[in-house]
Amino acid sequence: MTDTERFARAGVPERPSLDGLEDTWSRRWQEEGTYAFDRSRDRADVYAIDTPPPTVSGELHMGHVFSYTHTDTVARFQRMRGKTVFYPMGWDDNGLPTERRVQNVFGVRCDPALPYDPAWTPPARPIPAEARKHPVSISRRNFVELCASLTAEDEQEFEALWRRLGLSVDWSLTYTTIGEAARAASQRAFLRNLRRGEAYTADAPTLWDVGFRTAVAQAELEDRERPGAYHRLVFHGPRDVLIDTTRPELLPACVALVCHPDDDRYRDLVGGTVTTPLFGVEVPVHAHPLAAPDKGTGIAMVCTFGDLTDVTWWRELRLDTRVVIGRDGRLLPDGLDREPYGELAGLTVNAARKEIVRLLTESGEMVGEPRPITHPVKFYENGESPLEIVATRQWYVRNGGRDARLRDELLARGRELNWVPGHMRHRYEHWVGGLTGDWLISRQRFFGVPVPVWYRLDNAGEPDYDNPLTPDESALPIDPSSECPPGYVEVHRGRAGGFVADPDVMDTWATSSLTPQIVGGWMRDEDLFARVFPMDLRPQGQEIIRTWLFSSVVRSHLEHGVLPWRDTVLSGWILDPDRKKMSKSKGNVVTPIALLEQHGSDAVRYWAASGRPGTDLAFDPGQIKVGRRLATKILNASKFVLGLGAAGAPRETPDQPLDRAMLTALSAVVRTATDALDGYDHTGALTAAETFFWTFCDDYIELVKERAYGDGPAAVSARAALAIALEVQLRLFAPFLPYATEEAWSWWRYGSVHRAPWPTVHELPADGDPALLRLAGDALSQVRRAKSERKLSMKAEVPLAEALGPADVLDRLALVEGDLRAAAHIAKLDRLPDRTPDLVIACAF
Numbered sequence: 001m002t003d004t005e006r007f008a009r010a011g012v013p014e015r016p017s018l019d020g021l022e023d024t025w026s027r028r029w030q031e032e033g034t035y036a037f038d039r040s041r042d043r044a045d046v047y048a049i050d051t052p053p054p055t056v057s058g059e060l061h062m063g064h065v066f067s068y069t070h071t072d073t074v075a076r077f078q079r080m081r082g083k084t085v086f087y088p089m090g091w092d093d094n095g096l097p098t099e100r101r102v103q104n105v106f107g108v109r110c111d112p113a114l115p116y117d118p119a120w121t122p123p124a125r126p127i128p129a130e131a132r133k134h135p136v137s138i139s140r141r142n143f144v145e146l147c148a149s150l151t152a153e154d155e156q157e158f159e160a161l162w163r164r165l166g167l168s169v170d171w172s173l174t175y176t177t178i179g180e181a182a183r184a185a186s187q188r189a190f191l192r193n194l195r196r197g198e199a200y201t202a203d204a205p206t207l208w209d210v211g212f213r214t215a216v217a218q219a220e221l222e223d224r225e226r227p228g229a230y231h232r233l234v235f236h237g238p239r240d241v242l243i244d245t246t247r248p249e250l251l252p253a254c255v256a257l258v259c260h261p262d263d264d265r266y267r268d269l270v271g272g273t274v275t276t277p278l279f280g281v282e283v284p285v286h287a288h289p290l291a292a293p294d295k296g297t298g299i300a301m302v303c304t305f306g307d308l309t310d311v312t313w314w315r316e317l318r319l320d321t322r323v324v325i326g327r328d329g330r331l332l333p334d335g336l337d338r339e340p341y342g343e344l345a346g347l348t349v350n351a352a353r354k355e356i357v358r359l360l361t362e363s364g365e366m367v368g369e370p371r372p373i374t375h376p377v378k379f380y381e382n383g384e385s386p387l388e389i390v391a392t393r394q395w396y397v398r399n400g401g402r403d404a405r406l407r408d409e410l411l412a413r414g415r416e417l418n419w420v421p422g423h424m425r426h427r428y429e430h431w432v433g434g435l436t437g438d439w440l441i442s443r444q445r446f447f448g449v450p451v452p453v454w455y456r457l458d459n460a461g462e463p464d465y466d467n468p469l470t471p472d473e474s475a476l477p478i479d480p481s482s483e484c485p486p487g488y489v490e491v492h493r494g495r496a497g498g499f500v501a502d503p504d505v506m507d508t509w510a511t512s513s514l515t516p517q518i519v520g521g522w523m524r525d526e527d528l529f530a531r532v533f534p535m536d537l538r539p540q541g542q543e544i545i546r547t548w549l550f551s552s553v554v555r556s557h558l559e560h561g562v563l564p565w566r567d568t569v570l571s572g573w574i575l576d577p578d579r580k581k582m583s584k585s586k587g588n589v590v591t592p593i594a595l596l597e598q599h600g601s602d603a604v605r606y607w608a609a610s611g612r613p614g615t616d617l618a619f620d621p622g623q624i625k626v627g628r629r630l631a632t633k634i635l636n637a638s639k640f641v642l643g644l645g646a647a648g649a650p651r652e653t654p655d656q657p658l659d660r661a662m663l664t665a666l667s668a669v670v671r672t673a674t675d676a677l678d679g680y681d682h683t684g685a686l687t688a689a690e691t692f693f694w695t696f697c698d699d700y701i702e703l704v705k706e707r708a709y710g711d712g713p714a715a716v717s718a719r720a721a722l723a724i725a726l727e728v729q730l731r732l733f734a735p736f737l738p739y740a741t742e743e744a745w746s747w748w749r750y751g752s753v754h755r756a757p758w759p760t761v762h763e764l765p766a767d768g769d770p771a772l773l774r775l776a777g778d779a780l781s782q783v784r785r786a787k788s789e790r791k792l793s794m795k796a797e798v799p800l801a802e803a804l805g806p807a808d809v810l811d812r813l814a815l816v817e818g819d820l821r822a823a824a825h826i827a828k829l830d831r832l833p834d835r836t837p838d839l840v841i842a843c844a845f
Contacts, residue, residue, distance in 0.1 A: 082757065
């Protein structure tokens, strides 16, 4: 199909307008397949983007618009450079955020013990607040179905907004992180990790969110300042020992005291034992370099487990394990077989703390009153309760946290990657260098990709965790909770001598870390995979370098031995007018739909493009208004230029000095914009194009319009220059303002501007004098200023004007005298050389 057949010229409307362009052109682009990926092209002709799949458990906000517009600008530029652009969109729809949204929207909670009810229907929305406080329990399958239903609704809304914004995505490539392809890829990668010894299961201390009842990985932690208090406790031994602790409720879990090896105060106690207050449990005293002599009393109690340092001491000193906090955040009934522990069993952590402080006060084993402090406490980034550390069996993938060789390999991968901006690599290296353990990938949740293994049950019904049963890759994806391992049938489930399914799902990053493989067709469409992998670009937020970027590097390195992409571009944050980061928790987020409706997508995209990669940008409605003004001017200037006859101008080489000066100046803009976009500096490219455009409109068009209306070679030159300049500028602006440029292009050109070739310097003359355009513009500006000061119309005639300045400047001005006089309505222009050091236009009225 030719361009003529695909896309007829629209003609210039009487009153150009931005209104309604989004509906018109987004529909046409979809119908015409303007952004369809051509999978017949060789890899060298492909530009592949690993697009971030936004989480669909909430609303899109201006931060999304900001970063996704940047990516779309890259995609449009590369497409115009002749690449076929692999630009998919995905939806990150599994995991805790989705489950929490479903719980809040429908007032339900999942109870895996309940049977599936095919007749169950969700309550009408919105549910009353009281129903949210008392959620209804439903089966796991009912809960998962509800999650899938709600995310499908959210995805439709997200897609509609992205289409309105003008993302040049090939929507036929859309995927979801809970879809069949994603589940199969995630499970395949996991099974291969397991087979190579890179994935393993272990029963070990685990960071635990008591609200979500799930394990949490190191990458998902955040410190929050919280009030606390130091409590000074008395341990008994050869002499009393004072211990400062912020967690007296963990006293029943105390398994040792630790001091620094060089601390003379406690040297006599090392190697001996003391007994705990209240419970009288005998515990050893050890020396360890992690103990801080200047913190508290200089000697600490080790509990299993109060914090990550406790875990380190427990592991390195080979201490006993005495767990007292359960997965629900309450003290276990069998945590310590001594009184007065029975008074604490079943209490929440906070309640247990109050009770044990009371007991210690009564026994006289707490010195003084608690001393208030504020200190950092670890939380799951999406959680509301402080994390606990409990002993659980979890799945891990090796990530260099306990393997120096693998860590060095992953650091080397980071150095191979092209970082934009370059300083972001240091964040990656800081994270990799600071890892303290492997990647915990299992989660005790429901709406996620199941861990694809089963365990044999011995004759006593105990699982054999060391030899998991696995499916063949050809059977993927599978759900072990409803499917059987090879050689077993359903009647064997849960019985001695039979099998049991692993109950966990993988964390969301275990799937999202494979987005290049999922959308690229790994082991599903090998022809496609060979054309797009490794990909060219990973755009993403700087705050998820440690999660999405790093985990993607880990999976690709382990599976393919390469980086998953060549370049990564990191976005800055969107700040509110007070220069504070926008976030849902702060309540200062701005949603985009009203702005898109009020100002138009091009205006919002203009605002987004004004922020460089890695640089924070303040939300500024005024900047959006500037963008709308620019988009409107593009339409009006295009109409005006075409009205001067540019559309029908013969493709002759402009020969007049001012015309060639303008086009040579435009050539420099093309070079600057191209170099900027090649380096992912969209802001630099837009600034160069915009600066020239206003000079073109305010000066050049005004200078040549009278000549363009005329006849003869000079008029032909003006019209040809106008046509060339307009066509080039529409292409320069196309990646930034896709709607206005497509609309103006359609008035006089066939096909889509977004399929037109990117302009090159070879299209424009290089022998013009750009300074001549600046000189003519300066002269015209001085005449305008003189008229404005006298409150005269810009069309008022100037009977006499004198041009003063250096002789060589006036000689060059003579080259454009005809255009200057016509534009400024000067009847007579006298040139008076060497009277002033700079050009001065003196007007007599």
